[in-house]
Amino acid sequence: MGGPxxxxxxxxxxxxxxxxxxxxxLYRNIDRSKVQFDFLTCKEGVFDKEILELxxxxxxxxxxxxxxxxxxxxxxxxxxxxxxxxxxxHSHMDKMSGLVLRSASKAGIPVRIAHSHSTKSEGNLxxxxxxxxxxxxxxxxxxxxxxxxxxxxKWLFSKKKEAITIINNGIESEKxxxxxKTREKVRKELNISSDCFLLGHVGRFSKPKNHTxxxxxxxxxxxxxxxxxLVLVGDGPLKGDIERKVSxxxxxxxxxxxxxxxxxxxxxQAFDLLVFPSLYEGLPVTLIEAQGAGLKCVISDNITxxxxxxxxxxxxxxxxxxxxxxxxxDELKIKVKPRINSTEYLIKNGYDIKDSAKKTQELYxxxxxxx
Numbered sequence: 001m002g003g004p005x006x007x008x009x010x011x012x013x014x015x016x017x018x019x020x021x022x023x024x025x026l027y028r029n030i031d032r033s034k035v036q037f038d039f040l041t042c043k044e045g046v047f048d049k050e051i052l053e054l055x056x057x058x059x060x061x062x063x064x065x066x067x068x069x070x071x072x073x074x075x076x077x078x079x080x081x082x083x084x085x086x087x088x089x090h091s092h093m094d095k096m097s098g099l100v101l102r103s104a105s106k107a108g109i110p111v112r113i114a115h116s117h118s119t120k121s122e123g124n125l126x127x128x129x130x131x132x133x134x135x136x137x138x139x140x141x142x143x144x145x146x147x148x149x150x151x152x153x154k155w156l157f158s159k160k161k162e163a164i165t166i167i168n169n170g171i172e173s174e175k176x177x178x179x180x181k182t183r184e185k186v187r188k189e190l191n192i193s194s195d196c197f198l199l200g201h202v203g204r205f206s207k208p209k210n211h212t213x214x215x216x217x218x219x220x221x222x223x224x225x226x227x228x229x230l231v232l233v234g235d236g237p238l239k240g241d242i243e244r245k246v247s248x249x250x251x252x253x254x255x256x257x258x259x260x261x262x263x264x265x266x267x268x269q270a271f272d273l274l275v276f277p278s279l280y281e282g283l284p285v286t287l288i289e290a291q292g293a294g295l296k297c298v299i300s301d302n303i304t305x306x307x308x309x310x311x312x313x314x315x316x317x318x319x320x321x322x323x324x325x326x327x328x329x330d331e332l333k334i335k336v337k338p339r340i341n342s343t344e345y346l347i348k349n350g351y352d353i354k355d356s357a358k359k360t361q362e363l364y365x366x367x368x369x370x371x
Contacts, residue, residue, distance in 0.1 A: 014045030029357035080107035098137030110371040114142040116156035149283035151304040170356030176292035178339035186270040200271035205236030268293040294339035
């Protein structure tokens with residue numbers, strides 16, 4: 001009695017994806033004497049150690065790709081039967097939340113949140129059809145509908161548009177304020193000269209991020225501007241394919257693979273331009289972070305305009321027009337402007353993590369008090 005409300009977050013793993021970064025930003029900034037996070041995952045993640053240090057518990061079940069549909073449903077049912085004391089389950093599995101919340105409902109868990117972080121299902125046609133069938137269960141079993149953007153909410157919760165609550169992908173804005181000292185230090189660490197034009201990308205190596213287009217784009221750009229390099233931050237299933245492509249294009253000394261990094265705020269200082277040609281997104285936290293660092297971003301027009309904080313740092317382009325991207329990169333290389341302090345814009349637009357954490361905490365407390 002009297003302890004914090006324990007909220008169970010359901011994810012595949014706690015690695016550095018957009019949804020996972022948001023969850024951790026919220027976790028670090030909520031009042032943990034009132035709300036505590038626990039996690040139901042399928043695989044180890046880079047945030048596991050910090051979760052335990054913050055007082056969270058991590059539960060593990062096998063994922064559907066390892067045990068199949070019926071094995072996964074059985075594991076979910078068994079877990080929630082054993083852990084029925086949770087009052088709030090918060091699922092970040094997009095359409096797969098239909099399965100998670102059905103099992104939670106069967107166990108009598110009263111608050112069942114579905115949270116949309118994307119605008120499209122990943123995978124081949126059979127996978128997309130399967131997820132569509134599973135996703136229909138969300139409307140029956142979810143009690144609350146959250147999304148990172150209106151576009152993401154409209155995609156997953158088309159029948160419940162009026163019930164969607166937006167939780168902005170807030171960041172710790174003070175960590176991203178541009179520092180020339182940090183820029184110089186990071187460039188030295190990466191062996192990047194001060195006059196090198198450095199393009200960057202932060203994201204999981206998966207189909208939606210469109211790394212193939214990005215590497216092709218850089219290959220053409222680099223033939224024009226040989227004193228340029230590309231930094232790719234992240235990991236994922238397609239990383240090996242992209243590494244092979246870079247090797248085939250003989251760009252090994254021009255493209256730097258950094259893997260998962262805990263210091264995105266520092267790396268953004270070193271970039272001259274962020275290039276983000278995604279096929280689809282919910283609302284990428286990386287673009288909020290980049291704007292927080294005063295960094296110019298060239299992004300695909302598949303990404304919601306909700307991500308633009310109105311600072312003049314976002315340029316939208318169609319991914320069907322590669323020549324337009326080259327022209328824009330040429331133009332921006334010539335017109336590199338001094339960085340601005342974007343903190344007031346983040347706060348004004350509700351993307352400071354303190355705002356997001358306060359709103360989320362109030363939601364949990366209200367939900368917990370109602371059951």
